[in-house]
Amino acid sequence: MRYTKAVRNMEGGRVLLIRSLGPLEIVECGRARAVGTPRIRQVLAILLARRGGLASVDQLIDELWPDRPPSNPRTLVHGCVSRLRRELGDAAPRLTTRKPGYVLQLDKDEWDVTLFEQSVRDARAARAQGDMHEATKLYAEAQRQWPGEPFADVPPAPTVSALATSLIELRLAALEEWFEARLSAGSDPELTADLSHHAIRHPLREGLVAQLMRALHRAGRQAEALSAFQATRELLLSELGVDPGERLQAAHQEVLRLPGAQKAVFRVPAQLPMTVPGFVGRQRELAVLDQAAGAAVVTGTAGVGKSALAIHWARLAVDQFPDGQLFVNLRGFDPHPSTVDPGDVLSAFLEALGHPLDRVPPGMQARAALYRSVLAGRKVLVVLDNARDAEQVRPLLPGTPGSFALISSRDPLAGLVAVEGATAVPLDVLAEPEALDLLAGRLGTLTDAEAATRIARRCAGLPLALAVVAARLAIAPGLTMAALASTLEDDVLGTLNAHDPKADVRSVFSWSLRAVSEQAVHLFRLLGLHPGPEVGPAAVASLAGLSEAEVQPLLHELARAQLLTEQEPRRFSTHDLLRAYAKELSPPAGTAEARVVLRRLLDHYVHTAHTAAGLLDPNRDPLHLVPMSPGVTVERLTTRDAAMVWFERERAALTALTEVSGFDGHVWRVAWCMSTFLRRRGYGCDWLATQSRALQAARRSASADGQANSAFHLAMAHFRHGEPAEAAAALEVAVAQFTLLDDHNGLASTYHLRCLRSESAGDFEAALAYAQKGLHHYELAGHLAGQGRALGAMGWYEARLGRLESGREHCAAALRLAETSGDLMGQANCHDSLGLISYLGGALVSATESYLRSVELYRTIGDRYNLIEPLTGLGDTWRALGRADDAVRTWHEAFEMACELDHPATAGLTERLVGAGGARPSP
Incomplete structure (x- = not known):
């Protein structure tokens, strides 16, 4: 007390x-x-x-x-x-x-x-x-005095680290003594939960685990007590290479001796789906699976039959796994990412194996340990279909011999093959005899051998295409094989492309529309005008000129007919070929109906994107937008993170919309709205393409505002990701148009780009002069955030010229303006510059603080491109402080990002990493 x-x-x-x-x-x-x-x-x-x-x-x-x-x-x-x-x-x-x-x-x-x-x-x-x-009571008081790790915000020092270690050990010892006292006292309803919490946080603390086992057993939860022992035993072996100590072994024996132990009911699950009818061929792959041990990965392109092979072999091998078969579709390569959380799968698997759902522990690691414990000594087949990557799969792998994991994925999962020793089973398309066998297996007989061969060849041996063709024949008894073969050869929807074997399935989609209402059919037609791979209800509502409440039931009707897929709430997608089919049914380009629908769609995206752009950079001057058409619904976005997510999801659609003809005013505005997002995320190709189209559209519409803004962003995009000559040409156009408009804010931005160009050429005096001119124009425009950024640029260039005190003064003034105007980008720039100034002046601790703040701010606004600079400086500072490991780690992060974004800092980072480790890093 x-x-x-x-x-x-x-x-x-x-x-x-x-x-x-x-x-x-x-x-x-x-x-x-x-x-x-x-x-x-x-x-x-x-x-x-x-x-x-x-x-x-x-x-x-x-x-x-x-x-x-x-x-x-x-x-x-x-x-x-x-x-x-x-x-x-x-x-x-x-x-x-x-x-x-x-x-x-x-x-x-x-x-x-x-x-x-x-x-x-x-x-x-x-x-x-x-x-x-x-x-x-006194032990509880002591624990309440422990809010966290000792000296949590203090840089390490030998004496301090030694004291912290001894205090942590004292705390854990006192914790075990407290739990022992509570075990002795009995009747403590919170004891098991408290022990579970601390045992999870300290999984190698055998005393805590032993106490948890005793508490679980006293609560009648013997199976969980034994599972806790097994999980800890496996962790000790994998992490330390030792068996449990005497105290934990004694607790294990105590649980085994007491009445009621080992009464957990083990269920034998049988979760395998039905085998694919008419399965043919794959004898080599089946033989490889017969010889595999531990785990195997079936890989190949979409539609090649990975799931069919996995389920077929699993059905054949059922007798080898008398303790059951588990199955899950991990949804790793659905049209839009909606992958299944392996923690949720573990919970479902444990329940299927007989473990009560209310006793499944929280946390991935604890569930995985319990899952491996339950499977230990048993023979269970685990089929993990459609996996995204190795990290999604690893928690679901059995931990002991006897059980077997069969994984299917488009990804080769090389990590599982290299580290876990999984057997790789690659799949290719079927040979012609096997393709004919698949058709015969689905149809019972091939009444027209010549037509069947034509179909098999047009399907290019892709099992999915062959299966869909067979289904079309099966549901339409009056359709002959010859007629279908001709359709595949002559109809645009059935035309096959040798380079894209999925194309053969297009001709079979029309029958699905017969099962839905006329309103749903109409909506499906309009969806053909949407250019993206997925769409939300607000965009669909704008397409149709309806409210979200009116389109929701129609979307779900199309989803039930498998014409749309709701991958996650309020996000709908279609297969590539279904999208092509919808496009064929959509109102023809140039017609009055198509123009009205496209106008509503473009209004939706321009107005939503304008809101999103304002959330990403509130200090950017807004555009003048034309009024929306009747029936347009705008997405409701209120935070910067929501705006970034929206741009990421809609990037493909927005980029495609800049190619639409006949809506020039919308095109350059869409590109303007995307520019901040594309710049921060480093999507150089999209940035160049959209701004190039935007400038063309602005010229066609004779919009000086559009030409000025589009030319400037095109110049910036070329400077970062394109051609210097193109950047210079576009910049001249921007200067001319901003001058015509008497737009001082725009002119200031052109001087900012001139700063960057001079900096890249190593001419910091010229860069400083341009920054001063930019400041002048920002002052004429009354743009506080711009003035802050210009002052910050001046401080940066003065620092590069060795004028540290003057640079610090300008950066401090810039930071005040950035904070006053809420300009996070400007603040990030200033802290980066202050980091450099402190570093050059030998104030390494201050440099570290500034760089860390800059990194934090760039991460907050999602600017990956500019994040590379302070990460590089932070690594330099770590090195100067003697923290070599931190330096290399930080440089590596910057290097990987620079390679991905084609950043000019790549060469310098390569030199740093080679100098630190003696080996050239791989991008």
Whole structure:
């Protein structure tokens, strides 16, 4: 109770408490404040760790700079101590100078560590006297005094790390003693939950697991107790290569000896789907699967029959797995990402195996351990269909011999083959004899051999195409094979392409429309005018000129007929060929109906994208938008994250809409709205393509505003991802049009691009001059955020020219403007520049703080391209601080991003990584 008293006493006078269990804080009069910089916190932590003893200046230097001390370490130490005294305020007299160093003397009630230690001692004393009730209360009080890891925000130092380790061990020991007291007392309804929580957080702490096993068994949950033992045993073997210790083994034996153990009911699941009718061929692949052990991966292109092979072999091998068969479709390659969470699959699998659903533990790791424990010693077949990647599969793999995992995926899952030793089973299209056998198996007989051969050849041996053709023949008895073969050869919807074997299925979609209402058919036709791979209800409502409430039932009607798929709530997609089929049925281009529908769709996207663009960059001047047509629905977006998600989902549709003819005003506005998103995400090809089309459209419509903006963004896109000559030409167009419009904000942005071009050429004097001209135009425009960005650019270029103090002043002024205007991009730029200035000036800790803040802000706004610069600088600073591993890790992150985005920093990062590790990294 000492800690509670200490905190309460502070309210009555100038009482001091230093907290170091968690972030380092000083508390006076009930008010907590953080302690200065990381270096000041480090000095305070070292003095605290001496527990009132002397810390010499030499010892402090060794602790603060263990590898490479600065040129003036003693001066820096004296400065740190002086600043620490200011941080301590009224408590400064407790920090005294005593040659050859310093002493920090605190009363035992003035440091939370000594309060915590005394609470543990009091609890142990009560326990030794047999007063379990009092001991339990005191242990609980001690645990409440532990908010987090000791010295959580303090850079590592040997003395501090040693103290933190000993405190953590004391806390865990006290935790086990507390649980032991509660086990002895009995009748504690929260004990099992508390033990589960801490055992999950400390899975290698065998004492906690042993106590959890005892608590579970006393609660009648013997199966879970045994599962906890098995999971911990496997973890100990995999992580440390050791068997459970004596305490955990004793708990295991205790559970096994007590009545009721091993009464968990193991069910034998039988979840395999029906085998595919008319399965043919694949003898080589079936033989490979017969010889595989542990796991196998069936891979190949879409429609090649991966799932059919997996289910067929699984049915043949049922007798080899007497303990059951589990099956799940992981939906890894559905038209829109809607992959199944392996944690949810584990829960379902455990329930299918007889484990009560209400006793399935939370957390992926705990569920996976329990799942492997339940499967241990059994022979179960686990079929994981349509997997996305190896990480989705790994938690679902059995952990012991006997069981077998069969995975199908379009991805080769090379990681599973290389690390887990899974057998790779690649699939190709069927040979012509096997293709004919598939048709015969589906139809019973081939009444026209010549027509069947024509069909098989047009289907290019793709099982999905052959199956769909066979289905068309089966549901239309009057349709002859010869007639269908001719349709495949002559009709555009049935024309086959040797390079795209899926094309043969188009001619069979028309029958599905007969099962839906006329309103749904009409909506399906209009969906053919939508250019994207997926669509939401607001866009569909705009297409149809209806409300979202009116189109929702029609969308679900089409989904029930398999003409649409709702991959996730409110997002609908179609197969590529169904989309092509809908396009064929849509109103012909140029007709009045098509123009009205496209106008509504473009209005939807322009107005929604304009809102999204404003959320991504609130300081960007908005466009003048034309009024929306009747019947248009706009997506409701309110946050930057929602805007970024919307742009990502709609990128393909928006890009395609810039190719629409006859709507030039919409085209350049769509491209304008996309520019911030495409720039931040580094989608260079889309940025170049959309802005090029936008400039053409603006010229056709004689829009000076459109030409100015489109030319500027095209110039920026070419500067980053295209051709310098094209960038220069587009920039001249932008300057001319902005001048014509007397648009000072636009002219300022052109000077910003000139800054970047000069910087890339290494001419920082010219870049600085352009930044000053840009500032002038931003001031004429009254654009605060722009003024901040221009000042920040001036500070950056002055820093590159060695004028650090002037650069710092400009960046500080820029940061104030950016914060006033809420310009996160400007703030990120300023912190990046301040990081460089501090780095060049030798203030490495300050540089680290600035770079970390810049990285945080760029991540917040989703700007991956500009994120590379502060990551590179942060890595340089880590290296200068002697933190080589952190430097390499940070450079690697920047390098991978730079390679992906074709960033010019790639070469410099390669040199850094080669110098650090002696090997050239792979992009």
